[in-house]
Every structure is written in structure tokens, then in C-alpha cells.
Amino acid sequence: MRNLILIAAASAALSACATAPVATFDPNGSEWTGWVRFTSDEFQLYANENQVLQPFSRPCLSGALPRxxxxxxxxxxxxKVQVTGRTTPWSANQSGARIEHEGSVIRNDCGGAVVILADDMKPVA
Structure with missing residues (x-):
């Protein structure tokens, strides 16, 4: 009986972790703070530090600075960085499914509805 109680408690704890909300970014914003990962000509911005450590983590916002x-x-x-810029809608129907931003190519590895056309990025302490 005790083992059943322990198993039930462990299951409840794991369920709570699995359903915990993941922070996201305002797609209409002009300034975002999060953890960054660079791939090719774009970056991915994550709301949580543990997300940047996991490959293929979602949700995130793809973007690019000038090359x-x-x-x-x-x-x-x-x-952790602070990014300033603007967003633009992403459409997979675009020619070649990419957006160029001042020499950088955004492929939208995050798969979001918008991407960031960044003007500046600075580290956050």
C-alpha cells in the first residue's frame, strides 16, 4: 500500500512538471529579454535558460541581426541578452522559405508565426 502511495505521489509530481506553463515572448513587442542560441545566419531566443541548453527546444523566436x-x-x-528590433510575419509560402535581414538569412528554426528583425543585442547581467 505504501508503494502505491509513493507511486501516486511521484506521478502527480511529474504531471505537474509536464503541464507547467512555458514562458513565451510578445510577438508584437520591440524589446525581448531571454537566452540566445546562434545557428547559421540566425539566432533563436528562449524565455528560459534551460530551454537554450536543450536541442530543438520550443517555444522560441527566430531572428537575425545585420550580418x-x-x-x-x-x-x-x-x-542572457536583450534584443531590440521589430517582428515581421513569417510565411512558409515565401520563395525559398526564408527572410533576409541586412545580409543575414532567417530560416525560422523556431517555426513561429513571426521572426525578429533585430537592430541590437546586448548581454544582460
């Missing part, structure tokens, strides 16, 4: 800045800030991968 020279994108290359300069790649060293910030895995850290």
Missing part, C-alpha cells in the same frame, strides 16, 4: 553584428555577437550564444 556583421550577427557575426560579432555569436560569442553570446548560451547567455
Amino acid at each position: 556583421d553584428e550577427q557575426r560579432q555577437y555569436r560569442e553570446l550564444s548560451g547567455t
Whole structure:
């Protein structure tokens, strides 16, 4: 009987973790703070630090800085940053399914409805 109680308690705890809400970003915003990962010409911005450590983690927002800045800030991968810019709608029906932003190519690895056309990125302490 005691084992059944322990199993039920463990199951309830795991269920609570699995259904815990994941923080997301305002797609209409102009400033976002989160953890960044860089891949190719784009970055993915995550609301939670543990998300940036997991491959293929969702939800996130894909975006890009102008090419020279994108290359300069790649060293910030895995850290908390503040991004400023604007969003633009993503459409998979686009030619080649990508958006170019001042020399950087956004493929939308996050698969969101919008992507960030970033102007600036800075580390957050």
C-alpha cells in the first residue's frame, strides 16, 4: 500500500512538471529579454535558460541581426541578452522559405508565426 502511495505521489509530481506553463515572448513587442542560441545566419531566443541548453527546444523566436553584428555577437550564444528590433510575419509560402535581414538569412528554426528583425543585442547581467 505504501508503494502505491509513493507511486501516486511521484506521478502527480511529474504531471505537474509536464503541464507547467512555458514562458513565451510578445510577438508584437520591440524589446525581448531571454537566452540566445546562434545557428547559421540566425539566432533563436528562449524565455528560459534551460530551454537554450536543450536541442530543438520550443517555444522560441527566430531572428537575425545585420550580418556583421550577427557575426560579432555569436560569442553570446548560451547567455542572457536583450534584443531590440521589430517582428515581421513569417510565411512558409515565401520563395525559398526564408527572410533576409541586412545580409543575414532567417530560416525560422523556431517555426513561429513571426521572426525578429533585430537592430541590437546586448548581454544582460
